[in-house]
Amino acid sequence: MVEVLVALLIVEIGVTGAFGLMVLASRTLTDAEERERVLSAVEAVHDSLAWASAATSGTRAEPWGVLRWSVGDSGSIRITAVRGEDSLIVRGYNR
Numbered sequence: 001m002v003e004v005l006v007a008l009l010i011v012e013i014g015v016t017g018a019f020g021l022m023v024l025a026s027r028t029l030t031d032a033e034e035r036e037r038v039l040s041a042v043e044a045v046h047d048s049l050a051w052a053s054a055a056t057s058g059t060r061a062e063p064w065g066v067l068r069w070s071v072g073d074s075g076s077i078r079i080t081a082v083r084g085e086d087s088l089i090v091r092g093y094n095r
Helices: 002-051
Strands: 058-062 065-071 076-083 086-093
Touching: 002 058, 002 065, 002 076, 002 086
Parallel strands: none
Antiparallel strands: 058 065, 065 076, 076 086
């Protein structure tokens, strides 16, 4: 009888650990998908600015946060994506 209880306890610990890993994997996947949406929007704005003949600074609201970009005199582009407390800064050049 004791052996059965010990075996059940070991199985329960294993199942609990597997469930915890599934929850962690789900959170990681959700975060990665949202980061991909942010990077896709940053890429789209950068491509638009790089091909514009007279690019100007601006802001765009997105479902996940805000995109801000500025264009320097030398053609440098700075894009900031703000998502909650996180922010991503991308720098590039117009030409």
